[in-house]
Amino acid sequence: MAGSLRQVALVGTAVAVAGGVAYAVWRSYFPSEAAQGPEEQQQQPLLSSQEGAALGCARAPESQDVPPSKQILVLGLDGAGKTSVxxxxxxxxxxxxxAPTEGFNAVCVSTEEMKMEFLEIGGSESLRDYWKKYLPRILLLIYVVDSADHKRLPVAKKLLHQLVQSNSTLPLMILANKQDIEGAYCITDIHDALALSEIGDERKMFLIGTHVAEDGFEISSSLKDTRELIAQLVSEVV
Ligand SMILES: Nc1nc2c(ncn2[C@@H]2O[C@H](COP(=O)(O)OP(=O)(O)OP(=O)(O)O)[C@@H](O)[C@H]2O)c(=O)[nH]1
Ligand SMILES: [Mg+2]
Structure with missing residues (x-):
């Protein structure tokens, strides 16, 4: 166990959260280019400039000295907690x-240093074909699992392994969500259930326990740490 855990950073300690969250805009849609092949999408942004602008992630013209938005894909089985997180x-x-995401859900998060574009694709079976199409465009893949849904962890594992096999260096963050539920697997169990030691050590990989507790309260320190780590990771990718 200790050996296999070496390849994964288990994050649970406090990291100071820099910057505030400026806004979030919600929207579900099927982009018209969804039928294109991955090659055609390679040079395109995750969201078009119009979509980005509508979400508050407008890109500055290249002449301006403003960093572009960082693009992050959020995947996982239906009900794992992607939208809630x-x-x-x-x-x-x-x-x-x-409610389940019936298509795509784009969210823009701003810190003092950057804007991050998150794109969630719903996890129901009919939407999983879209997952791979966006991989070539992103800086970071976040994969959310329901730690209490023991029965479907093998499916979650299979789909995760299929996703990452085509890219050995794409940074990966796995959120072992719903840690508040009694009987939820702890992160070492999730590490084993997802066979993370087989995913290779070329990429940066993080496994983090999260939960989205009671409505209306400030988010937990683990979620704040997660946001801070995401910002740090994507800022490192050129
Ligand atoms: N107990 C508990 N419930 C959660 C947590 N996160 C999400 N949920 C609940 O789990 C259900 C599914 O959450 P969603 O955020 O819609 O899941 P999703 O991954 O976006 O699902 P799809 O959009 O269908 O792919 C909802 O009823 C949420 O309230 C958590 O950390 N703990
Ligand atoms: Mg959703």
Missing amino acids: LHSLATNQVKRST
Whole structure:
């Protein structure tokens, strides 16, 4: 166990949160280019400039000395908690989702240093075909699992391994969500259930326990740490 855990940073300690969250805008849509092949998408941003602008992630013209938005893909099985985590990260308040994402969900989170564009694709079976199409455009993949959904962890593992096999260096952050539920697997169990030691040690990989607790409260320190780490990771990628 200790050997396999060496390849993964288990994050649970406090990291100071720099910068505030400026806004979050919610939207579900199917982009028109979803039918294109990954090659055609390689040079395109995750969100078009119009979509980015609508979400408050407008890009500055290249002549201006303003860093571009950082693009992050958020995947995982239906019900894992992707929307709830994203909404909480963006607003700093716990807000559990009440409906499945029927397509895509784009969220913009600003810190003092940068704007980060998160794109969640719903986890239901019919949407999983879209997952891979966005991989070539992103700086970081966040994969959310329901730590209490023991039965479906093998499916979550299979899909994760399929996603990462085509890119050995894409940074990966796994959120072992719903840690508040009694009987939820702890992160070492999740590490084993997802066979993370097989994913290779070329990439940066993080496994973090999270939960989106009671509505209306400030988010937990683990979620704040997660946001801080995401900002740090994407700022390191050129
Ligand atoms: N107990 C508990 N429930 C959670 C947590 N996170 C999310 N939920 C609940 O789990 C259900 C699914 O959450 P969503 O955020 O919609 O899950 P999702 O991954 O976005 O699902 P899809 O959009 O269908 O792919 C909702 O009822 C949430 O309230 C958590 O940390 N703990
Ligand atoms: Mg969702």
